[in-house]
Every structure is written in structure tokens, then in C-alpha cells.
Amino acid sequence: ELPRQSGPEVRLQSLRAPSALHEGEGFDLALNVESNVATSADVQLFADGQLIALENVNIQPGHNRFAFPMLAGAQGFSSYQARLVPQKDTLAQNNRLDAFSLIEGPLQVLVVAEKEIEARPLVEALSAAGLRPQLVSPRQLPASALTISQYAAVVLVNVPAPSFSPTQLELLQVYVRDLGNGLVVIGGPESYGAGGYFQTPLEETLPVEMTLKDRERLPGMSMFMVIDKSGSMESSGTQGMGGPRKIELAKEAVYRAVDLLAVWDRVGVVSFDNAARWVVNPTPVVDVQRIKDQVGTLRAGGGTDILAGLQAAADAMKKENSRVKHIVLLTDGGANPAGIPELVDELVANDVSVSVVAIGDDAAPFLKDLAERGKGRFHLARDAGTIPQIFAQEAALATRAYIIEEETTPKLSAASPILQGLAALPKLYGYIATSPKATAQTALVSARNDPLLAQWQYGLGRSVAWTSDAWARWAKDWVIWEGFPRFWGQAVRWTIVEGASGKLEVQAAPDWEKGVMRLSVEALDAAGNTLNNLDMRGSLLSPGLA
Incomplete structure (x- = not known):
């Protein structure tokens, strides 16, 4: 001293x-x-x-x-x-x-969004923060580890999992876990559980889970899945040769949806070819393995009578007393629409929603109209490998419990470098409900104590989950906030580990x-850990020579 x-x-x-x-x-x-x-x-x-x-x-x-x-x-x-x-x-x-x-x-950052308007405020903020963002669609996501590694981080903006191929989802996981890069996922109505992330490599990579630990928040639901088992479902459903058969992917889709349902929900599976047959009679989701074993007996063969399958589900749904009643139709073909629109209208009149998953470009055009009439969603799965994510997305969206649209002021739950230098945070007007993983750091939570901002180390890399959005739907006060560029710059930079x-x-x-x-x-090292007992060599230069 x-x-x-x-x-x-x-x-x-x-x-x-x-x-x-x-x-x-x-x-x-x-x-x-x-x-x-x-x-x-x-x-x-x-x-x-x-x-x-x-x-x-x-x-x-x-x-x-x-x-x-x-x-x-x-x-x-x-x-x-x-x-x-x-x-x-x-x-x-x-x-x-x-x-x-x-x-x-400047560090190059790949921003992936289906709707450019939702990503534009973020792209401008990242540029203002000294990063070099490039905006692409999900289809433009690089297909190789070598190509994607030119970017220091990838940011997904309200992208549903089915917009990526299974190979792309696996590549994102490798990009973070094995190559030591950064991933930031920004929410929206088509992200996280509502975007079919459940049981995907994306969920494994993120610091949050898609299921809700406080499952009592979920309303009771009856979900019936109507599965096409016609002969065409025996063919390969993935891009390229030798992929899994469509009927096997349909089974996996049902498994994924059942895993996401709560024990007080009810599930039923009816298959159809020339006629309808119950594979799983309507039952509470208690013995999940028994339900999966029954679904595993599905075999492809026969014609395509969509009306028979939907009629069987509609008749059984009349006996259901759940708060939410939802039917998902999966088919890969064209069929005679006679009688089907009228049946869907009847279902809607009885508070039953209907979504349609059409596999391939050969699916009948009237199927999209069915989903609109059924107050549900239409999914065109050009690659049948995405239908498990679609079914998980349907199971989450049908409950209407994962999308929280209410005013909330973010509460500090733990200190984070992402929040450095930021004072009072603006209000948010919505987010997707998730659950934090045990080893993740949850920096911000909502009034319901749901994660808003979570981060963690995943393998050699890092990932950040932001469960609200980054534009005017839920973050309208954020996009005009002076701290918006700094927040997103720090969020992305935190995920970037300086080289292997x-x-x-x-x-x-x-x-x-x-x-x-x-x-x-x-x-x-790449994970931020101190390296000991190293031999160091260096040169000392005067300020004038440096």
C-alpha cells in the first residue's frame, strides 16, 4: 500500500x-x-x-x-x-x-427465418452491434459442417422444426456440440413446443425443454390421429434413396405426439385403407408403452378411403368430454372428397378442430381446404421425415397452453453477461412456455416464472434460448428500445467461443x-476453461513498433 x-x-x-x-x-x-x-x-x-x-x-x-x-x-x-x-x-x-x-x-452470423419481416429488426440490431448478419430461409441453411462453420453463430427466428430436414437438425446439433459454435433460438408462435422441437436434436441442443413441468396448466385434451395405411405408404418418404418408409415415419409421429401428451389426456388412433380400423381405441394416456405397441402393428396396404377414417374418429369424438378435442389426418394421396367437407363442418360445429398433414406434392389439393374448414392447420410435408416434428407441433398447439400472450415484465433470475450494461428491461406481450434444463442458467423469467432467457454450455459450444420474439408481435417495446442492439449483440457474442x-x-x-x-x-480452451503448465514464447515490441 x-x-x-x-x-x-x-x-x-x-x-x-x-x-x-x-x-x-x-x-x-x-x-x-x-x-x-x-x-x-x-x-x-x-x-x-x-x-x-x-x-x-x-x-x-x-x-x-x-x-x-x-x-x-x-x-x-x-x-x-x-x-x-x-x-x-x-x-x-x-x-x-x-x-x-x-x-x-466483424463476426459473421447466419440468421435463419421463414418470414423476413420478423427477422428484420434483429438483423439491423446485430449490424449496429458490430456483427455481420446474413439472412437466409431454412432451405438455404448450409448442408455441410464445412460450409456452416464459416459462421461464428446461427440465429433461428421463429422457425418450426418441420421447416428443416432431419439432416439439417442434426447438423445444427453438430455445429454447436462438436464444432464449438454458437446457436441462438428466438421464439414466436411457431417455435419451441409450438414449433415441434420436442424430441429433436434442436431440443437436445437448447437449455430448455419443450414439455412443461407444471403440467397442471395444460387443459385436458382428446387427440385422435387418423392415419393413411394405403399401399403407397409402404414407399420411402425421405429425400434420397433408401430412407425410412412413410408408414414407419407415421408410427414415429404418433409416438412423438403420445410422449408429449399428459396422463389426463385421451388419445385414439384409427387407420384407413379401403375401410377404417381402430389401432388404439380412445384411452387415457396412462400406459404409453401399450399404446406404442398397438401403433407398432400398423402395416401398409390397400386403397385410400379418407371419409371412412374421419367418420370413425368423428363418431368416437361425440363421446369425449375433454375441454380440447382435436383430430389430425395424415395421408399421402388423393381421394374422392365427396362427403368429407360436410363431415369436417359437422366436427367444427361440435367444437372439434381438424388439422391435415399431407405427404408429398401428390396429395389432393382439397386437403388444404379441409384444414381451413376444420379450424386447424395444414402441413405439406414434402419430406416425410419431418412428420414426427409436425405431430409434436400439433399436440402442443392443440392445447393452446404453450403460447402465452399476456403482458409481462422480465424478472432477473440470475446474473448473465448477456445483460451487462442494461438497466430496466421493457415489457413483453407474449412468449412460448418451456421448462429450464437442470444445468442451464435461466437469466430472465416471466411473471409465471417461465424461462424468457436461458443459456448453457453444450459440448464445445454454447446455446441461448429466448422464448419471446424479436419483433412487433410480442416485443414491440423492445424493438424501439435503445438497448435492443446491445442485448442481441451480447446474446450472440456470448455463444461464440474463440476457436478450437x-x-x-x-x-x-x-x-x-x-x-x-x-x-x-x-x-x-474452447470451452473457456483455464489451461495450465503451458510453455509460452512471445516477442516484446515497443508501442511505436506495434
Whole structure:
């Protein structure tokens, strides 16, 4: 400590800046000051010789730490200098220090959205935060690990799982878990549980689960699945040769939906070819394995009589007393529509909704009209490999419990670097209900204590879940908030781990008593863990040569 008898003395102990930054990246310039007297001081901060900040601070006897938020400038080597002008001081020689950072070009971020309008505010915010976003549709998501790895992070904006092929979903998981990259998923009415993420690689990668732990919130539902088992369902349903048969994917879809239902829900499965046959008679979802075993007996063969299958489900639904009654029709062919629209109208009149999943482009055009008449949803599955996600999406959407549309003020649940430098957060007007995983960090929650912002380390990479949206539907107060670019910039940057070889943090601090400069080097691996017992070699350059 500074001796008091030498008179009032204030000195800069250290000035710290990250050794490596990217253009536009936010960081703190950390200043440590030692003093033997209480006084005030002006702090002058310079970047590359230009005065960028002038602050007045109060200094107490002992050690003082100050942090000044900064933005990294243009690509290249950047120098920072702090000058201290205290009210009370003896020696001016120890009131100036320098720090240096190597600034690299902007990080490339891939933004994936089906509706460009929903992603536009986010793209603008990421650009303002010094990132380089590229907006693509789900179909344009790179198909290889080599291609997608040119991006430091991927951001999904309200994209339902069926919009991706099974291969694309697996690639996103590999991109984070094995290649050490970042993933941010932004919500909306077609995301998370409402987007069919249940039991997909996407759910495994995210810090939240699609099921609700507080399942008492879910209304009782009767869900009947009407499955086409005609001969055409025996063919391969995935893109390319030799994929799973459509009838096997239909079984997997039923399994996925049953797993998402609660024990007080009721399920029924009726198949049809030339006639209808009950595979699973309407029953509570108690013995899930027995239900799956019964579904496993399905075999393809015969014609396509959609009316027979729907009529069987409609007759049984008349006996159901659940609050929510929903039918999902799965077919891959065209059939005579005679009588079917009228039956769907009758179902709707009795508070039964009908959704339709059509496999392939050969499905009859009238099927889309059926879903509209049935107050349900129409899904065209060009790749039958997506129908398990579609059925999970239907099971979640039919309950109407996963989409929460109400005003809520985000509550801080845990400290997070994503929220650094952000004060009061604006209100939100909706989100998708999820459950946090055990090892995830939930930073923000809703008034119902549902996760709004969650993050975690997943394998070598990181992922962030934001369960509200990023545009005017649910986040209308956010998109006009001055902190919007900083929030999303920090959210994306948190997921970015600096390369598989890790990074070095080099800091210099003077030892004024001994008249030497001490260098400290911290080596981090890709997961952010400290590396020990390394042999280091480096070159020391004067500021003029750097």
C-alpha cells in the first residue's frame, strides 16, 4: 500500500483491455487505482491517440476499480490510454497507463427465418452491434459442417422444426456440440413446443425443454390421429434413396405426439385403407408403452378411403368430454372428397378442430381446404421425415397452453453477461412456455416464472434460448428500445467461443516499487476453461513498433 507519510498519492495500478476483440464488440476498459487519500479525479480515456471519454470519479483510500464501457473500433491493432488527474496528488509520473487490443473483422452470423419481416429488426440490431448478419430461409441453411462453420453463430427466428430436414437438425446439433459454435433460438408462435422441437436434436441442443413441468396448466385434451395405411405408404418418404418408409415415419409421429401428451389426456388412433380400423381405441394416456405397441402393428396396404377414417374418429369424438378435442389426418394421396367437407363442418360445429398433414406434392389439393374448414392447420410435408416434428407441433398447439400472450415484465433470475450494461428491461406481450434444463442458467423469467432467457454450455459450444420474439408481435417495446442492439449483440457474442485452439489473454501491470512491468498470460480452451503448465514464447515490441 502507499505510505501516508509521503503526502497524498494516487497512482494507476493497471489498465486492462481484452487482448483480442472483433469490430464493434462491446467491452469494459478496466482501471485499477491505488490511493492513500480520499479525493476526486478526472479520468481521460484515449483510443489510438484520440480522446474518447472524460469522466470524474471519486477515489477512496486503498484500491479502487472503475470500468468504462467501450466499443472496439476498426480492424487492426488498437491502443488505449488512461490518464488520471487527481485533485490531491504528489507524483504525476504514475498517473498514465496504456493497454492494447488486436481487433479482428466483424463476426459473421447466419440468421435463419421463414418470414423476413420478423427477422428484420434483429438483423439491423446485430449490424449496429458490430456483427455481420446474413439472412437466409431454412432451405438455404448450409448442408455441410464445412460450409456452416464459416459462421461464428446461427440465429433461428421463429422457425418450426418441420421447416428443416432431419439432416439439417442434426447438423445444427453438430455445429454447436462438436464444432464449438454458437446457436441462438428466438421464439414466436411457431417455435419451441409450438414449433415441434420436442424430441429433436434442436431440443437436445437448447437449455430448455419443450414439455412443461407444471403440467397442471395444460387443459385436458382428446387427440385422435387418423392415419393413411394405403399401399403407397409402404414407399420411402425421405429425400434420397433408401430412407425410412412413410408408414414407419407415421408410427414415429404418433409416438412423438403420445410422449408429449399428459396422463389426463385421451388419445385414439384409427387407420384407413379401403375401410377404417381402430389401432388404439380412445384411452387415457396412462400406459404409453401399450399404446406404442398397438401403433407398432400398423402395416401398409390397400386403397385410400379418407371419409371412412374421419367418420370413425368423428363418431368416437361425440363421446369425449375433454375441454380440447382435436383430430389430425395424415395421408399421402388423393381421394374422392365427396362427403368429407360436410363431415369436417359437422366436427367444427361440435367444437372439434381438424388439422391435415399431407405427404408429398401428390396429395389432393382439397386437403388444404379441409384444414381451413376444420379450424386447424395444414402441413405439406414434402419430406416425410419431418412428420414426427409436425405431430409434436400439433399436440402442443392443440392445447393452446404453450403460447402465452399476456403482458409481462422480465424478472432477473440470475446474473448473465448477456445483460451487462442494461438497466430496466421493457415489457413483453407474449412468449412460448418451456421448462429450464437442470444445468442451464435461466437469466430472465416471466411473471409465471417461465424461462424468457436461458443459456448453457453444450459440448464445445454454447446455446441461448429466448422464448419471446424479436419483433412487433410480442416485443414491440423492445424493438424501439435503445438497448435492443446491445442485448442481441451480447446474446450472440456470448455463444461464440474463440476457436478450437482457445485464446490467450495477455495483461500488463507496472510494479512501481521495483520499476518493472509484470505480464500475466491466461490461456483458455474452447470451452473457456483455464489451461495450465503451458510453455509460452512471445516477442516484446515497443508501442511505436506495434
